Amino acid sequence: MVGERAIPGTGGELPLSVSAGLALAGLSALASSSSHALLKSGHDKLAMQAWTQITPALLALPLVCWVGLPEPQILPWLAAGWVLHTAYYLVLVWSYSVSDYTVAFPIARGIIPIVTTLFGIGLLGDALNPLAITGIAVVSVGVF
Numbered sequence: 001m002v003g004e005r006a007i008p009g010t011g012g013e014l015p016l017s018v019s020a021g022l023a024l025a026g027l028s029a030l031a032s033s034s035s036h037a038l039l040k041s042g043h044d045k046l047a048m049q050a051w052t053q054i055t056p057a058l059l060a061l062p063l064v065c066w067v068g069l070p071e072p073q074i075l076p077w078l079a080a081g082w083v084l085h086t087a088y089y090l091v092l093v094w095s096y097s098v099s100d101y102t103v104a105f106p107i108a109r110g111i112i113p114i115v116t117t118l119f120g121i122g123l124l125g126d127a128l129n130p131l132a133i134t135g136i137a138v139v140s141v142g143v144f
Contacts, residue, residue: 032109036092036096036101036105036108037101038052039052039093039096040096040101040104040105045093045096045097046093049089049092049093053089092104092108095107095108106143109143110140110141110142110143111140113136113139113140114136114140117133
């Protein structure tokens with residue numbers, strides 16, 4: 001890529017943006033699986049879920065001072081996202097209380113790309129080509 005800097009010591013194989021993206025994806029996977037494991041292992045699952053959601057929000061709060069508040073036209077989308085995430089996490093808390101971690105975790109992680117795709121197509125009018133649909137299917141099935 002033009003204008004990209006390679007990571008020192010790698011022989012210039014990966015641009016810095018690709019390496020940063022891979023590192024962030026790995027960190028995200030670690031954080032997600034850790035929060036799911038904490039949720040499953042906790043005695044009070046609702047309290048554990050509340051802490052795993054409140055902690056990152058508090059850590060991100062100082063960024064509001066730098067970035068600013070969202071535009072008013074974004075607020076309905078944020079509210080809808082909050083409602084959907086709350087419903088997802090309540091179902092997650094319930095699923096971990098009635099099933100094994102090895103059953104609930106793959107279902108919780110594998111269904112997200114499918115639901116997101118359906119919302120994108122239904123609400124936003126996204127049009128996906130067969131390769132994109134195949135990729136989403138492979139990722140979702142691979143988690144199971």
